[in-house]
Amino acid sequence: MDADKSDLLQGTLDMLILKVVAMGPIHGYAISKRIAQISKDMLRIQQGSLYPALHRLENRKWLTADWREADSGREAKFYTLTAAGKKQLEVEELDWERLSTAIGLVMRTVQ
Amino acid sequence: MSWLFDLFRRKSHEQRLDSELRFHLEQQTTDNIAAGMSPEVARREAAIDLGGLEQIKEECRDERSGVWLGHLSQDLRFGLRMLRKNPTFTTIAVLSLALGIGAATSVFSMVDAILLGSLPVPNPQDLRVICWSGSDTRMMYITLTGDPVVPGRRAGGSFSKDVFLALRKQCAPLADIFGYSPFFGGVARARGLPARADGLMVSGNFFSGLGVHPLVGSLLGPEDESAGSIPRVVISYRWWKQEFALDPGAIGQQVTLNGNNYSIAGVLPQKFSGVCPGDVPDLYVSLSDKSLPMPGLPKDLPALWWVAVMGRMKTGASTAQLQAVADVTLATQADKFISKPSAYIADGRDGPFWKLGAYRSQLQLLMAVVGMVLLVACLNIGGLLLARGSARHHELSMRKALGANRQRIATQLLTESALISVFGGGLGILAALWGRLVVSRLLAGSPEGLHYDTTLDAKVLGFALAVTLLTVFFAGLLPALKAAKMNPQDSLWQRGGGGTPPLRAGQFLVAAQIALSLVLVTGAGLYFRTLVNLVSIEPGFAMDHLLSFEVNPGDSGYQNPRTIAYFNEIQRALSTVPGVKSAALVSNPLLGNWLQDEGFTIPDRPSGGQNQASTILTVSETFFGTIGIPIIDGRDFRAGDADGAPKVIIVNESFVRKFLAGVIPVGRTIKFGDTVWQIVGVCRDSKCFDIRREIDSTTYFPYRQNPIGSASITVRTLVSPLSVAKAVQRVATAVDPNVPVGDISTEEQMRDRDITPERMLASCCTLLAAFVMLLSSIGLFGLMAYDVARRTSEFGVRMALGATPLHIIQPILKRALALASIGLAVGLPLTLVLTRLIRSNLYGVTPFDPGTICVAVALLLAVVLVAAWIPVRRATKIDPMVALRCE
Numbered sequence: 001m002d003a004d005k006s007d008l009l010q011g012t013l014d015m016l017i018l019k020v021v022a023m024g025p026i027h028g029y030a031i032s033k034r035i036a037q038i039s040k041d042m043l044r045i046q047q048g049s050l051y052p053a054l055h056r057l058e059n060r061k062w063l064t065a066d067w068r069e070a071d072s073g074r075e076a077k078f079y080t081l082t083a084a085g086k087k088q089l090e091v092e093e094l095d096w097e098r099l100s101t102a103i104g105l106v107m108r109t110v111q
Numbered sequence: 112m113s114w115l116f117d118l119f120r121r122k123s124h125e126q127r128l129d130s131e132l133r134f135h136l137e138q139q140t141t142d143n144i145a146a147g148m149s150p151e152v153a154r155r156e157a158a159i160d161l162g163g164l165e166q167i168k169e170e171c172r173d174e175r176s177g178v179w180l181g182h183l184s185q186d187l188r189f190g191l192r193m194l195r196k197n198p199t200f201t202t203i204a205v206l207s208l209a210l211g212i213g214a215a216t217s218v219f220s221m222v223d224a225i226l227l228g229s230l231p232v233p234n235p236q237d238l239r240v241i242c243w244s245g246s247d248t249r250m251m252y253i254t255l256t257g258d259p260v261v262p263g264r265r266a267g268g269s270f271s272k273d274v275f276l277a278l279r280k281q282c283a284p285l286a287d288i289f290g291y292s293p294f295f296g297g298v299a300r301a302r303g304l305p306a307r308a309d310g311l312m313v314s315g316n317f318f319s320g321l322g323v324h325p326l327v328g329s330l331l332g333p334e335d336e337s338a339g340s341i342p343r344v345v346i347s348y349r350w351w352k353q354e355f356a357l358d359p360g361a362i363g364q365q366v367t368l369n370g371n372n373y374s375i376a377g378v379l380p381q382k383f384s385g386v387c388p389g390d391v392p393d394l395y396v397s398l399s400d401k402s403l404p405m406p407g408l409p410k411d412l413p414a415l416w417w418v419a420v421m422g423r424m425k426t427g428a429s430t431a432q433l434q435a436v437a438d439v440t441l442a443t444q445a446d447k448f449i450s451k452p453s454a455y456i457a458d459g460r461d462g463p464f465w466k467l468g469a470y471r472s473q474l475q476l477l478m479a480v481v482g483m484v485l486l487v488a489c490l491n492i493g494g495l496l497l498a499r500g501s502a503r504h505h506e507l508s509m510r511k512a513l514g515a516n517r518q519r520i521a522t523q524l525l526t527e528s529a530l531i532s533v534f535g536g537g538l539g540i541l542a543a544l545w546g547r548l549v550v551s552r553l554l555a556g557s558p559e560g561l562h563y564d565t566t567l568d569a570k571v572l573g574f575a576l577a578v579t580l581l582t583v584f585f586a587g588l589l590p591a592l593k594a595a596k597m598n599p600q601d602s603l604w605q606r607g608g609g610g611t612p613p614l615r616a617g618q619f620l621v622a623a624q625i626a627l628s629l630v631l632v633t634g635a636g637l638y639f640r641t642l643v644n645l646v647s648i649e650p651g652f653a654m655d656h657l658l659s660f661e662v663n664p665g666d667s668g669y670q671n672p673r674t675i676a677y678f679n680e681i682q683r684a685l686s687t688v689p690g691v692k693s694a695a696l697v698s699n700p701l702l703g704n705w706l707q708d709e710g711f712t713i714p715d716r717p718s719g720g721q722n723q724a725s726t727i728l729t730v731s732e733t734f735f736g737t738i739g740i741p742i743i744d745g746r747d748f749r750a751g752d753a754d755g756a757p758k759v760i761i762v763n764e765s766f767v768r769k770f771l772a773g774v775i776p777v778g779r780t781i782k783f784g785d786t787v788w789q790i791v792g793v794c795r796d797s798k799c800f801d802i803r804r805e806i807d808s809t810t811y812f813p814y815r816q817n818p819i820g821s822a823s824i825t826v827r828t829l830v831s832p833l834s835v836a837k838a839v840q841r842v843a844t845a846v847d848p849n850v851p852v853g854d855i856s857t858e859e860q861m862r863d864r865d866i867t868p869e870r871m872l873a874s875c876c877t878l879l880a881a882f883v884m885l886l887s888s889i890g891l892f893g894l895m896a897y898d899v900a901r902r903t904s905e906f907g908v909r910m911a912l913g914a915t916p917l918h919i920i921q922p923i924l925k926r927a928l929a930l931a932s933i934g935l936a937v938g939l940p941l942t943l944v945l946t947r948l949i950r951s952n953l954y955g956v957t958p959f960d961p962g963t964i965c966v967a968v969a970l971l972l973a974v975v976l977v978a979a980w981i982p983v984r985r986a987t988k989i990d991p992m993v994a995l996r997c998e
Contacts, residue, residue, distance in 0.1 A: 028131060029138040048162030051132065052170035059174055067127075072138070077131045 208535025211485035213542025238459030245449035310394035328377025350393035370668035528587025536579030625934025644955035651797025661853035665820025695737035745792030766808035927979035
């Protein structure tokens with residue numbers, strides 16, 4: 001398969017989903033498209049793990065879902081960020097920044 | 112509660128999940144078509160991108176809360192269906208667990224009541240039991256609730272009233288000291304007919320010291336100790352219920368006890384059952400009561416030691432301080448009766464605990480036995496599940512291939528074993544309702560059982576539940592883990608020969624069962640030998656055609672010389688009953704298990720420092736003739752050996768051997784207390800008290816010269832003793848209807864009652880051993896049958912190639928015997944270690960009895976062969992053509 005695509009780091013899928021949903025109500029298929037699009041196809045998301053992740057976030061009350069008409073005119077399940085989800089996203093972003101800074105530092109030092 | 116709500120919305124959830132994923136697929140397909148793929152390719156690419164639809168759905172479901180509940184109900188339904196499909200397996204598993212759990216719960220309920228329970232009073236840890244020890248004693252000592260054992264010294268738990276009062280006074284700053292003394296078989300009458308009742312005589316501070324409060328009315332207090340007070344009685348809840356049907360109006364009513372009137376002061380709470388575990392007194396009267404037992408002896412007699420003493424420590428006081436004060440008190444007050452006296456203070460939270468010593472070892476033994484039964488039941492179920500798990504290899508592989516994860520399969524299998532355990536545990540608790548009565552009778556050695564409150568309380572039920580849960584994991588975990596670890600491809604690709612592995616774990620389980628079976632079968636064999644030995648003991652008199660019962664005219668107000676007249680009359684009246692040869696009187700019932708010792712001195716013969724004491728029996732002149740104990744020297748008692756005539760005694764051979772070796776016994780004089788008695792005869796040795804005991808040196812007194820208040824009347828019959836029992840009872844009652852006639856029993860019944868514990872232990876152990884053996888054989892049978900089924904095609908090929916049935920049988924039987932040998936090799940040392948623990952319960956057989964062990968080994972080998980034979984026969988009946996076509 002494509003060697004230039006990275007596997008997603010463990011635990012970052014949830015953050016990516018929250019980030020994407022934060023831009024406005026969106027259904028599952030669009031989320032997978034959007035992540036691929038934003039990451040310029042650099043990230044490989046197992047589509048199979050997207051839906052369990054969505055259900056997990058919904059169950060934790062970070063997302064809510066409702067059924068609306070999609071652009072195609074069919075009913076689709078749209079996810080929206082909740083207040084708790086927003087807070088969680090902030091926490092995860094902060095953690096991520098700290099982690100990437102740290103890793104960047106290590107890599108530079110070792111070089 | 113949203114998960115519950117979710118559960119009901121399950122269906123719509125499923126639909127929505129489905130449409131969400133379908134929407135994804137359709138969108139992807141549309142996009143793919145837009146990108147130039149053909150509709151068919153577009154749909155396939157979309158499906159590949161997304162992955163397995165069912166697997167994703169399952170994972171999504173897993174993310175929802177409440178999913179475990181959905182799984183659980185699924186597992187439960189599936190488990191129940193599987194159990195219904197295999198009724199034989201289910202029945203064996205459930206029944207074996209029910210028996211194991213039932214037995215364990217029964218024994219535990221007794222352990223709980225006897226060993227773990229404290230007295231039902233506040234702060235039982237502050238209670239102490241006070242006893243004494245000394246180098247030598249000179250007193251009339253009455254053993255009440257068992258005596259402590261102090262190595263190298265004599266020790267006891269009863270005090271004289273004077274010493275008790277002195278202890279109470281001297282120790283008052285440190286502890287509240289109270290005393291009590293049980294009485295048995297008083298004649299009490301409330302509203303109904305007079306009946307036998309047991310009770311306690313207690314000091315005025317007994318109830319306040321223990322911290323017991325009345326349920327109704329009031330309890331005895333210090334004022335009840337003074338001589339002028341109106342006698343009052345406190346009754347137990349049980350007696351209140353029995354005699355007054357819980358009527359609160361009972362307070363103040365009259366109760367007659369041994370002919371004297373008492374007024375009821377109050378009722379004790381239901382949970383208070385006295386201080387002696389096992390005995391439940393119904394009546395509590397004052398310690399200074401004038402009329403109760405100690406026939407013929409004033410209770411204030413300094414030489415009469417009859418009061419048991421306990422105390423409650425005051426705050427801040429230490430046991431060491433109490434010990435010091437009690438030591439000084441004994442040294443000044445009791446030195447006349449005890450040489451070098453000192454106090455012995457023990458924990459009193461369980462009451463006078465040493466009585467429990469006997470029960471404790473028996474209970475530990477029972478716990479060990481039922482523990483082994485439970486273990487075998489678990490091993491067996493584990494083995495069956497394991498074998499079944501292998502038989503279900505294909506089913507489980509299929510489920511795994513279809514996307515079930517390991518955890519899910521393991522939970523499913525555990526749910527099945529949990530279901531078995533729940534059914535087994537439920538049945539076991541029901542069985543325990545009955546089983547605890549059996550255990551109680553086993554311990555008491557009587558059909559009435561111990562007077563213990565063994566309701567199945569929360570603690571006991573908790574125990575049953577814990578055991579049940581443990582068995583789930585013990586029996587179910589191994590098969591569940593094994594099933595979870597298996598690789599689906601192995602099984603799906605290679606059905607048939609070699610597809611299912613040999614059960615290594617199963618072999619271990621079967622060998623362990625055989626090892627434990629050997630222990631139990633040997634134990635049962637040893638008990639059985641003991642029972643046979645006990646039944647065949649010759650007591651030294653003919654037991655057949657003897658009837659006896661007890662009378663206690665002293666309790667009905669008789670005093671000498673009226674008592675003697677009563678005894679004369681009852682013997683005369685009985686000897687006229689048709690079918691009765693002769694009637695006799697003896698102070699202690701034969702084989703009744705209780706005896707009295709009394710110290711004596713022989714003038715002009717030094718004691719040589721040894722403690723000279725003899726068992727004493729008071730008998731009528733017809734005794735030796737009626738019972739059939741020959742007089743081998745001198746003469747028998749005569750009616751003329753009465754008041755005014757020279758005081759005479761008869762001794763047995765053991766007495767002569769022990770104390771009068773080398774001299775002519777007849778004509779010798781012996782001093783009991785201050786009275787001089789002359790030996791007029793020597794009788795043959797006989798086991799009068801307990802058939803297990805060695806024969807004691809015994810002295811017989813004529814009842815006209817040594818007054819007694821109660822006696823056992825023994826009748827020798829010409830016809831079957833039970834056929835005249837009714838007539839004997841009628842005639843005996845007619846002598847004086849106010850004297851209740853005790854239960855009439857034959858001497859053989861007395862002997863049987865005497866060996867009840869052995870009989871019950873033997874039958875219980877035999878039953879459990881048979882059960883365990885059956886389980887082990889089922890386990891082995893299952894393993895062998897599995898093995899044969901697994902190798903069917905191999906046998907087919909070999910037989911097609913010309914192997915004879917013998918070639919097929921040999922390796923299978925060899926394997927069965929190898930397993931049995933391993934089990935026996937492990938079991939034998941285990942047996943030798945464990946049977947040593949029951950040494951004290953055996954009679955006439957050593958714990959290492961080679962005969963018993965050989966029989967047990969042979970029995971187990973036979974069972975193993977039978978269990979292996981059926982699968983072996985099936986192996987030889989395999990038709991090569993059919994077996995090969997199975998491939």
